[in-house]
Amino acid sequence: MALRFAFIELALFGLGSALVSKDGVTGRLPAMGWNSWNEYECAINETVFLTVGELLVSLGLKDLGYTHVNIDDCWSDKEIQRDNVTGKINPDYKKFPQGIKHTADEIHKLGLKLGIYGDAGTLTCALYAGSLGHEELDAQTFAEWGIDYLKYDNCNVPHEWDDEYRWWPDNWRGGPPNEDQTAGGVGDSNQAVAPPGYDWTTSKTFDRYKTMRDALLATNRTIEYSQCAWGHAHIDEWGNSTGHSWRMWGDIHPVWPVVTTILNHAAFFYNSSNFWGHADYDMLEVGNGDLTIEENRSHFAMWAALKSPLIIGTPLDGIKPEILAILANKELIAFNQDPIHGESAKPYKWGVNPDFSWNQSHPAEYWSGESSKGTHVFVLNTLDTTQNKTVDFAEVPGLDAKTEYTVIDSWTGKEQGRFQGKYHAVVERHDTMAIRIVKAGSSGYNFQKILW
Numbered sequence: 001m002a003l004r005f006a007f008i009e010l011a012l013f014g015l016g017s018a019l020v021s022k023d024g025v026t027g028r029l030p031a032m033g034w035n036s037w038n039e040y041e042c043a044i045n046e047t048v049f050l051t052v053g054e055l056l057v058s059l060g061l062k063d064l065g066y067t068h069v070n071i072d073d074c075w076s077d078k079e080i081q082r083d084n085v086t087g088k089i090n091p092d093y094k095k096f097p098q099g100i101k102h103t104a105d106e107i108h109k110l111g112l113k114l115g116i117y118g119d120a121g122t123l124t125c126a127l128y129a130g131s132l133g134h135e136e137l138d139a140q141t142f143a144e145w146g147i148d149y150l151k152y153d154n155c156n157v158p159h160e161w162d163d164e165y166r167w168w169p170d171n172w173r174g175g176p177p178n179e180d181q182t183a184g185g186v187g188d189s190n191q192a193v194a195p196p197g198y199d200w201t202t203s204k205t206f207d208r209y210k211t212m213r214d215a216l217l218a219t220n221r222t223i224e225y226s227q228c229a230w231g232h233a234h235i236d237e238w239g240n241s242t243g244h245s246w247r248m249w250g251d252i253h254p255v256w257p258v259v260t261t262i263l264n265h266a267a268f269f270y271n272s273s274n275f276w277g278h279a280d281y282d283m284l285e286v287g288n289g290d291l292t293i294e295e296n297r298s299h300f301a302m303w304a305a306l307k308s309p310l311i312i313g314t315p316l317d318g319i320k321p322e323i324l325a326i327l328a329n330k331e332l333i334a335f336n337q338d339p340i341h342g343e344s345a346k347p348y349k350w351g352v353n354p355d356f357s358w359n360q361s362h363p364a365e366y367w368s369g370e371s372s373k374g375t376h377v378f379v380l381n382t383l384d385t386t387q388n389k390t391v392d393f394a395e396v397p398g399l400d401a402k403t404e405y406t407v408i409d410s411w412t413g414k415e416q417g418r419f420q421g422k423y424h425a426v427v428e429r430h431d432t433m434a435i436r437i438v439k440a441g442s443s444g445y446n447f448q449k450i451l452w
């Protein structure tokens, strides 16, 4: 209990954000960048990252905020995992001939930041050296190399580190917050369901992630901390005290049912995000797999709306102009990166199903949120046919039926005109209407026009 109070106090006095406070900037807003996993998995080398760095600059993505170049799994030497004298993780010199520090130096020359990948178990997911028990040394090593961001995964955790109770978001079916059914035989059924009100900061998962936080804090460098614990042990309840972001779910895949499944979960757990701490719905699959253009758009719009980190996972060389246009959408990025409003968009109506329905194929469709540039509304069409979708201003938090509003289409950036009461638009199958609404003729709006 004493420990828990200590954390609440730390959070209240801003020390909970000590990870971020060395420079007062890092981690305040959701991270934006690129990560190698979705496209290359283990087939990486220094050239991949330096090329991506150059493309982030030349495509204009850096100027839009995409500044992280993140190395995922498989960067270290799989055979000789650690130096037998210093104990440091050995880079794979075949992939990084001059070591990771050289890659970091080159990335920094481009005005970008280099991220690396580690694991809170004995081995990473692809069976390279893990950091459990080596947190301090590994954090120091990353700092020496000039690393700016750590994605810390959750594979190969030894049994003595098993949590007493289990909560895996993938198994949750909309019941009580601690409910965890071992649906489909997923996971370790030896772990019981936690009692109501269970304090998840007493879990071993918390310990493992906090130990790396402390190790990062002890270095002489600000390293953004991305906790990839897949939502386990209700990290949504404590991840803000240990890091800058936390994964909310298992791995994303570039197919529509996974996108809607994650959105359905988000409709019940969006509240944990705000400045300095971000619910991470996993890296972007925009441009990958079997998504249609409309699905690519919805995936990006909703991840931006949820204030998820926006980490591109598609190759940038030869990127299709329509995919680049989605990733470069200024209105959506501005909502995600708003300096004044830190909260995620929230569902205000479900649509296909009654409000608060748990449904992985038809999640909440009507979402809204505030930014310093107005009220943003996101209307997803989860049906398989084109729909005429109506935004009823009386239903949107902060708006009313009487006021006249100017509506801006966030996809085109164009004013749609002035509206009172309702706004409607045709939304293709699996597409998302994204609009920004401001009081008609308000000075705030004119100011925004000047800014943009």
Ligand SMILES: *[C@@H]1O[C@H](CO)[C@@H](O)[C@H](O)[C@H]1NC(C)=O
Binding pocket: 011, 014, 015, 016, 017, 240, 271, 272, 273, 274, 275, 276, 277
């Ligand atoms: C996360 O912590 C920071 C400061 O440590 C605080 O400003 C923010 O509101 C917290 N987020 C939530 C959702 O409580």
Ligand SMILES: *[C@@H]1O[C@H](CO)[C@@H](O)[C@H](O)[C@H]1NC(C)=O
Binding pocket: 040, 043, 044, 045, 047, 048
């Ligand atoms: C680096 O990796 C990329 C992507 O897997 C590959 O196409 C390229 O041949 C590799 N280059 C070297 C020098 O290994």
Ligand SMILES: *[C@@H]1O[C@H](CO)[C@@H](O)[C@H](O)[C@H]1NC(C)=O
Binding pocket: 080, 084, 085
């Ligand atoms: C330590 O590693 C080096 C390089 O791989 C090797 O030559 C040496 O024999 C090892 N020493 C011990 C004590 O294992």
Ligand SMILES: *[C@@H]1O[C@H](CO)[C@@H](O)[C@H](O)[C@H]1NC(C)=O
Binding pocket: 220
């Ligand atoms: C820590 O970093 C600061 C600023 O970069 C530097 O002035 C200082 O010498 C460093 N201290 C150590 C112990 O490396």
Ligand SMILES: *[C@@H]1O[C@H](CO)[C@@H](O)[C@H](O)[C@H]1NC(C)=O
Binding pocket: 267, 268, 269, 270, 271
């Ligand atoms: C989110 O927080 C708000 C304000 O405290 C509350 O009204 C709402 O019920 C919460 N939503 C969920 C899904 O917990």
Ligand SMILES: *[C@@H]1O[C@H](CO)[C@@H](O)[C@H](O)[C@H]1NC(C)=O
Binding pocket: 286, 287, 288, 289, 290, 291, 292, 293, 294, 296, 320, 322, 323
């Ligand atoms: C959306 O992304 C997927 C994956 O690249 C791609 O196959 C598809 O072509 C994209 N949609 C369009 C119409 O470009």
Ligand SMILES: *[C@@H]1O[C@H](CO)[C@@H](O)[C@H](O)[C@H]1NC(C)=O
Binding pocket: 352, 353, 358, 359, 360, 361, 362
């Ligand atoms: C999800 O919603 C659809 C549309 O209302 C419905 O047909 C389906 O049965 C629902 N699925 C579940 C698991 O409730």
Ligand SMILES: *[C@@H]1O[C@H](CO)[C@@H](O)[C@H](O)[C@H]1NC(C)=O
Binding pocket: 388, 389, 390, 424, 425, 426
């Ligand atoms: C959409 O619905 C509104 C009424 O809700 C109607 O006025 C409008 O004409 C419809 N648009 C289309 C394209 O069907």
